[in-house]
Amino acid sequence: MTETILANATVVLPETVVAGTVVIRDGEIADISEGRSVPTGAINCEGDLVMPGLIELHTDNLERHLEPRPKVDWPHKAAIIAHDAELCSVGITTVFDALRVGSVTKKSGDYKKYAREVATELLDMRSRNALRISHYIHLRAETCSETLIEELDSFTAEDRVGIVSLMDHTPGARQFRNLDKLKEYYQGKHGMSDDDFDVHVSHQLALKEKFGTAHEAASVEGARRLGAVLASHDDTLAEHVVTSKEYGVTFAEFPTTIEAAQACNDHGIAVMMGAPNLIRGGSHSGNVAAHVLAEADLLDIVSSDYVPGALLSSALLLGDLWGDVARGIRTVTAAPAKAVGLTDRGRIEVGRRADVIRVKRVDGTGTIHGVWVKGQRVG
Structure with a gap:
């Protein structure tokens, strides 16, 4: 089992944006929760956007x-x-x-x-x-x-x-x-x-x-x-x-x-x-x-x-x-x-393929601070 936890993030869900945590496990999105806590071993996203690839x-x-x-x-x-x-x-x-x-x-x-x-x-x-x-x-x-x-x-x-x-x-x-x-x-x-x-x-x-x-x-x-x-x-x-x-x-x-x-x-x-x-x-x-x-x-x-x-x-x-x-x-x-x-990607939802990116906003644009494809970090 491989697991990545992206915590203290601004998570872009299909219809809204929340402060929360996204858990990636075995290539899929395994859990989404709200809150700013940073569990042990998690990546502290420091409020950056976490969204679908x-x-x-x-x-x-x-x-x-x-x-x-x-x-x-x-x-x-x-x-x-x-x-x-x-x-x-x-x-x-x-x-x-x-x-x-x-x-x-x-x-x-x-x-x-x-x-x-x-x-x-x-x-x-x-x-x-x-x-x-x-x-x-x-x-x-x-x-x-x-x-x-x-x-x-x-x-x-x-x-x-x-x-x-x-x-x-x-x-x-x-x-x-x-x-x-x-x-x-x-x-x-x-x-x-x-x-x-x-x-x-x-x-x-x-x-x-x-x-x-x-x-x-x-x-x-x-x-x-x-x-x-x-x-x-x-x-x-x-x-x-x-x-x-x-x-x-x-x-x-x-x-x-x-x-x-x-x-x-x-x-x-x-x-x-x-x-x-x-x-x-x-x-x-x-x-x-x-x-x-x-x-x-x-x-x-x-x-x-x-x-x-x-x-x-x-x-x-x-x-x-x-x-x-x-x-x-x-x-x-x-x-x-x-x-x-x-149908397997494009949304931060439990069970979807874990193609996920972390983005830091810089004025009108953004910089990429992490890229995961099927749960594996590639950038």
Whole structure:
């Protein structure tokens, strides 16, 4: 029997916050009690927050480690280890690593195939107990591509694919309906000239025309075959949400308008927004600000997106905005767990998996002072 006692803590329960003690035993939460006493052998948390480990549904962070500079292909297992350690260090104990499926064979760089190879290496690292936190696969299905179907078909139900998201990055639609913003993004990230950008737009529109409908249908069917949750991405119009509902979408990643977010709410689809949007006060693509949705009670889940450390800060920010710390923390714990059907974690409750973090608040953010995964201290 292994036991850890976190005492004199500010414990974030599903609906409230109490001063108390959490007992972790044999990988589960064994007991929760109120009070400031510190039993012999317990860790004195000195009033720090004790909460569930954070659950990340959509992060591009692994890709950043795989390609730390443009056209630099870093050794994959080293990249996976660094990614895993980084997420652990900011309190994320469960992650759905986003990998793109759908490539363009006539281009290089960001459009090459990589998902199957990286997923195999990630699963191998997991089987060898080389990782600190819990990893699942999130397949970002790019409908504006050439190879989506064959890439999807390379995955099976044994691959821990938890999410398939429908990605439509057609220029002039959804996230990049503002072509000026799209041009700014691609010229900044890829160094495209004006002519290069025009060629890119024409090529993407042609791919959408040729493959879009078939690829969307294949992605929906792929999610069913893999036993994965289906997510929409960048819904902009109410009509987009109606289609999402028909497909069986569970949650919507980054709706771009308040109209789409309201439609999601009306149809019982959870709304997920990006932590960087919340912290920066707005979208880098010129879309709806996450805080606007939060103020309208249209925000359910937060994702770190491209800044892992933003996840905790955003949850604390929401807790302050709503005047309810427990509600803010639910957006990065219980709510994402519910969206993907993880019933064993995301809440400080007796019998739940002991994925737990200790957080010291520092003004508007927090620092991690302990991370436990299945009761084992990993950070």
